[in-house]
Amino acid sequence: MQDKNYINIKDLSPQEIEDFVLNNNSKPFRARQISKWLYKKGVDCFDDMSDLSKDFRDLLEFSFSLEPSLELEQEQVSEDGTKKYLFKLSDGNQIESVLIPDKSRNTLCISSQVGCALGCTFCMTGTVGKIRNLRPSEILDQYLLVNKYNENAITNIVFMGMGEPLDNLENLVKVINVLTDPNYLALSPKRITVSTSGLVPQIKKLGEQVSVNLAVSLNAPSDELRDEIMPINKRYPIKELLEASINFPVPNRKYLMFEYVLLKDVNDSDIDAHTLGKLLRGIKCKINIIPFNEAYPLPYKSPSWDRVLKFQEILISYRINVRIRKSRGSDILGACGQLAATYPSIKVKEPQAQI
Ligand code: SAH
C-alpha cells in the first residue's frame, strides 16, 4: 500500500486502475466508475465520486492524491488565435502547451519532458538540456486543463511540444492508453500524433504497444548534414531511421509523416531537395516542410518564401505528398521549436546532446 499522496491517481494506466480495484477485492466495474469521475466529470476530490462506497472512497483517498499536477501561470493569445499556456509543476519547473484552432480542428501541442536531451542545434528546447521526464498526470493535465479553459473541445493531440516523447516512452504509452481507452478519454488514435527526432529502438517499441500517427523529424537529406544539426543521427543514422519508420504501424488510411525544418543556407538548396526527393521517393508518406521559426539565441534564419516554394516544387516532382506547414503563434513564441518556458535557474547555453 502506498503512503497517502504518494502517487497521483492520474499516473495510473487503465490496466493499473483495474489491477488496483481487483487487488482490493472490488468488482471490475469500479474501475469504470473511477475513470468516469476522473476523466469525464473531472472531479477534484475522491469524496465527489458519489456512486462509490464510503469505504472505497476512503481507500482511494488513503492510496492516491488527486490534485491537479499543474498550475496555470500564464496564458498568451496570438494574433492568429493560437494560445500558449505556461504551467508550473509541483517542483517549480515550467512547461508549455500550445492550442492551435483551425477550421474544423482544435489541436493541442503537448510537452513530454522538461527540456530535452537531444540538443538539436535549431531548437530552443534543446538549448536547455533535459531536466526531467514528465509524469503521466503532468502530460494528461495539459489536455484536461486546456480543455476546461476552452469552449471548443480539443480534437487532436500532437506530441510536438517540449521534449522528446520517445525518451519518456513508458509514460507516453500510459498517457496514450488513457487518451484512447473507450472508458477513459475515448479519443481516436488517428487524432494523436507522436513526433520523434529518431530514437530508433523506441520507435519499434512504441509500434508494438500502440497504433498512433508517427511524425519523424528528418530535417536533413544526408547523414553528413543530419549529424551536424541533429546529434542523435550519429547514433541512429538515416538508413536505420527510415527502416524503423516505414515499419511503424500507423492507423488505417493514415500516412507516415516526415517533418523537415527549412534552415536558410543550411538544408534548403535545390540539391538538398533533390537528395530528399530521391531518399523518400516511393515511400508511402507525407512531408511537412516547416520554415524555421526564428528564436533568439539560435544562429539560423528562415528561408525566403520563394525558396520554400521551390523546395516544395522539387519534392512534388518526385511525386511526394508535401505540405508547407504554416507557422502558428510565432508572435507569442508558441511555434515549433520556440518553446523553452523561462527556467528561472537555468542559463540558455549552446545546444548539447546528452544522449
Ligand atoms: N522532440 C520531438 C518533438 C518536439 S519538436 C521531435 O524532435 O520531433 C517538434 C518539431 O519542431 C520537430 O519536427 C522539430 O524538428 C521542429 N522544430 C524544432 N525547432 C524548430 C524551429 N526553431 N522552427 C521550426 N521547427 C522547429
Ligand code: SF4
Ligand atoms: Fe529535442 Fe525535438 Fe528539440 Fe531535437 S527538435 S532538441 S529532439 S525537442
